[in-house]
Amino acid sequence: MTATQETLLTTIDAAPLQETTTLLGDSWLLGFDTETTGTHASDAIVSASLVLRDPSKGYEGDTVAEWIINPHHPMNPGASRVNGFTDEFLEANGAEPTEAIEQIGELITVAQRKNIPLLAYNAPFDVRMIAGDLRRWNLTPLPAELLVVDPLVIDREVSNRKGKRTLSYTTEYYGVNPHGDFHDATADTIAAVDLVEPMTTLYPQVSSLKLSDLMGWQREAHEKWRVSFNKWLQARGRRPVNDTWL
Secondary structure (H helix, E strand, O other), rough: OOOHHHHHHHHHHHHOOOOOOOOHHHHEEEEEEEEEOOOHHHHHOOEEEEEOOOOHHHHHOOOOEHHHHOOOOOOOOOHHHHOOHHHHHHHOEEEEEHHHHHHHHHHHHHHHHHOEEEEOOHHHHHHHHEEEEEOOOOOOEEEEEEOOOOOOHHHHHOOOOOOOOOOOHHHOOOOOOOOOOOOOOOHHHHHHHHHHHHHHHOHHHOOOOOHHHHHHHHHHHHHHHHHHHHHHHOOOOOOOOOOOOO
């Protein structure tokens, strides 16, 4: 591990074991975001960021670890245009996935043991990607039952707003100022973590969420959104979505 990755592990180890009655707004959070070779299950992570947020310190107290990874998998041209990574750059500068992916999985697992939720915007994508890479390289899998916060699912349930719900639009809606450019894994991670404060401030149903209720509440919220969205799709002759949320 690099010095920053070691610091993150040390800080997670020193964090308190959170009670399941902890409210979301009072909880430590481990933000997570990836950039990948593409969006299919066969694609791989090329960049990842973990951001540990101590609720008593906020952004200024964040502990951040970053990885650039050689996926040994070609970049999809469309993904390359979005995230800026090329095969040549990753081959020259990327860490070996057997080391980097293992480190990421270990840090997430240690945080889960402390009841520190993993936070990711559109979490199923990032969880699927890290789980897939752990499998691909025969590494220790993540815990079977993850504690996860997904600001996208929360926003769909409570905001009732029109328009796009990409991370950039959602942070603008909540008045969150990004720390860096979007589609940079660290900037995206911090922006997603920053959404928790305005969400818990604006919406009583979010501020009252306990860690013990988090997964069930988000699964129900996703299913409600999916049913509504499918009605919209079917009215336009389009194929419905069948995915579940974690």
